[in-house]
Amino acid sequence: MKDLLRTADLTGDDLTLLLRLAADFQDAPESAHDLLTHRIVPMYFAKPSTRTRLSTAAAVARLGGTAVALGPDELQLRRGETIADTARVMGSYAAAIVIRTFADADVADLAAAAPVPVINALTDGHHPLQSVADLLTVQEHFGHLRGHRIAYLGDGGNVARSLMEAAALAGMDVAVATPPGYAPATEAVAFATAEAVRRGGAVTLTDDPFEAVKGASVVYTDVWLSMGDADDERTRRAGELAPYQVNEQVMAHARDQAVFMHCLPAHRGQEVTAEVIDGPQSLAFRQAANRLPAAQAVLHALLTERLEGRR
Ligand code: CP
Ligand code: NVA
Numbered sequence: 001m002k003d004l005l006r007t008a009d010l011t012g013d014d015l016t017l018l019l020r021l022a023a024d025f026q027d028a029p030e031s032a033h034d035l036l037t038h039r040i041v042p043m044y045f046a047k048p049s050t051r052t053r054l055s056t057a058a059a060v061a062r063l064g065g066t067a068v069a070l071g072p073d074e075l076q077l078r079r080g081e082t083i084a085d086t087a088r089v090m091g092s093y094a095a096a097i098v099i100r101t102f103a104d105a106d107v108a109d110l111a112a113a114a115p116v117p118v119i120n121a122l123t124d125g126h127h128p129l130q131s132v133a134d135l136l137t138v139q140e141h142f143g144h145l146r147g148h149r150i151a152y153l154g155d156g157g158n159v160a161r162s163l164m165e166a167a168a169l170a171g172m173d174v175a176v177a178t179p180p181g182y183a184p185a186t187e188a189v190a191f192a193t194a195e196a197v198r199r200g201g202a203v204t205l206t207d208d209p210f211e212a213v214k215g216a217s218v219v220y221t222d223v224w225l226s227m228g229d230a231d232d233e234r235t236r237r238a239g240e241l242a243p244y245q246v247n248e249q250v251m252a253h254a255r256d257q258a259v260f261m262h263c264l265p266a267h268r269g270q271e272v273t274a275e276v277i278d279g280p281q282s283l284a285f286r287q288a289a290n291r292l293p294a295a296q297a298v299l300h301a302l303l304t305e306r307l308e309g310r311r
Pocket of ligand 2: 123158222226227264265
C-alpha cells in the first residue's frame with residue numbers, strides 16, 4: 001500500500017501494526033531518526049490546521065527530515081497547474097506528500113500521479129491520521145480495544161467515518177447517534193458493520209444519544225460545522241445537532257469509567273460542555289498529543305512499505 005487516503009484502506013493487521021509502531025514511538029521518539037535524513041515532506045493545507053500540521057511536522061523532524069508547509073496560494077495549482085503535474089514534480093524532490101483539502105477525488109488524483117506516498121491529512125470525507133491517534137489513545141487508556149464500545153454523537157462526517165472504520169477494524173463495538181440526514185456515508189456503515197462483525201464487534205446507528213452511550217467506554221464528538229461545510233448552514237446545523245451535545249447528563253448514561261474524546265478544535269457550549277471537555281473524564285488533550293506518534297507511525301510504515309492495504 002503506497003498511500004494512506006482512507007482508514008478503510010487499511011487491513012486489521014495494518015492498523016495493529018500502526019498502533020504498535022505509534023506506541024513504540026511514544027517510548028522512543030527518536031528511534032528512527034535517520035529515516036528521512038536530507039529529505040523533505042511537502043504538506044499542502046487548503047484548510048486551516050493546528051494539530052495535523054504541527055504534529056506531522058514534528059513527526060517528520062523526529063524521523064530526520066524537513067516538513068515544508070504550503071498554503072493554497074503558494075503553489076501553481078491556483079494558476080492552473082494540474083494536480084497530476086504537481087504530484088509528479090513534488091515526487092521528484094520529496095519522500096512523501098501530506099495533503100489537507102476539500103474533495104477526496106483531488107487527493108486520489110494526487111496519489112495516482114505521485115511516485116511517493118501520499119497521506120490524507122483530512123478531506124471532507126475522511127480523517128485517517130486522526131483515527132490512528134484516537135485508537136492509540138483508547139488503547140493507552142484501557143489497555144485494549146476489543147470489548148469496548150465507542151459512542152459517537154453528532155455530525156457523522158469525516159472524523160466520525162474514519163473513527164467508525166478504525167474501531168470496526170479493531171473489533172470494537174461502535175454506536176453512532178445522529179439526527180436524520182447526518183448519518184455517516186452508507187458505504188462506511190456497510191464497511192464498518194462487516195469488519196466489526198467479523199471480529200465479534202457490532203455497529204449500531206440510532207437517532208437516540210442516550211441509547212448510543214449506554215454501556216459505552218468512550219463518548220466521542222466533533223464540531224457541528226466542518227471546514228468543508230458552507231457557513232450559511234451554521235444555524236440550521238446547530239439547531240438540529242443540539243440534542244446531541246455531550247454534557248454531564250449524557251456522560252452519566254455511559255459506563256462509570258467512561259472517557260470523553262474529541263478530535264479538537266472544540267466549541268464549548270455547542271457539541272460539548274466545558275464541564276465535560278475540561279473535566280476528569282476528558283482525554284481530548286491526550287488525543288491531541290498522540291497525533292505526533294501516530295503521524296510518525298504512518299510515515300514510517302508507508303516509507304518502509306510495511307502496510308499491506310486492501311486494494
Ligand atoms: N483534529 C485536527 O485535525 O485538528 P486540526 O484541524 O487543528 O489539524
Ligand atoms: N470535522 C471537522 C474536523 C476538524 C479536525 C472538520 O472537517 O472541520
